[in-house]
Amino acid sequence: MSAESTGSRGFTYWRLRFRAWRRSRPFWAxxxxxxxxxxxxxxxxxxxxxxxxxxxxxxxxxxxxxIIGVLLVTLGMTMWFHTVVRVFAGVAAIVLALVSLPVSNIGGFLVGFLFALLGGALSISWMPGPPPSKAAKHGVNTAQVGDDADPYMEEPRPDEGSDPNVTETTAHADGGRNSAG
Incomplete structure (x- = not known):
């Protein structure tokens, strides 16, 4: 094999794939x-x-x-593979951790209780990141483009009219009729 061939995917490729997978879900939770x-x-x-x-x-x-232990392991897998229900899984993990205190030797001698509690809290608080911009998808550094805007800021809306008292809720309060004509 030559140095330029791509026949074998090395450790770096799989590490980067795992990193991308890990960052797209509540992995640590x-x-x-x-x-x-x-x-x-x-x-x-x-x-x-x-x-x-x-x-x-x-x-x-x-x-x-x-049963509590198996459910916690199942909830952990659910957090990984069904991120849509991560809040439910986090709340269920916290409730099961609390129930494990009286049921199973003080929650696995507090070790299992603390890990499950931390995992549930991380799952509830986890949120997917903003989608990458077009420049980042194509490998362009956004610092070179000159885009210094905060990626979490909302886009400004066009003005509804010249009346400063018109808000989004009052702009359509006329039943769809145009107030100008």
Missing amino acids: GLFTMFGGVPIAYLPYADVRLGNLTIAMATTAGAGSL
């Missing part, structure tokens, strides 16, 4: 929510062996802990 679900689901079924002594963490609410 989903990851923290899934990390929170693992200790909540696992710890009630875990046992620790110290020589001949076995310490079991089993509680009467083991099934509830398993």
Whole structure:
């Protein structure tokens, strides 16, 4: 293979693809929510062996802990692959984290509780970025174009008329009739 061939996609290509995928969704919110679900689901079924002594963490609410943990992992995946319902998934993750406190060993010894709470909060607060401008799509640096405008500012609307008392709600209050004629 020559240095100019594109037959093999290298590490940089996949890293950039992953970065673009990660930035288009609440990635860290989903990851923290899934990390929170693992200790909540696992710890009630875990046992620790110290020589001949076995310490079991089993509680009467083991099934509830398993359900909460699996739901948190599912909500984390939902945050990644269905970003439209990210607010619902975040609220559900926070509620499940709060429910895990009395149900599953103080929310997985507070580790699972804190991760799920943080993931739910990040999911609720995440918002997609503004779409890239035409110049950025074509690889032109916007600093070269001279566009110093804030990308979050709204475009100015054309004036509805010369009357300063006319607002957007009163401009069409005449039922669609033209007031000039």
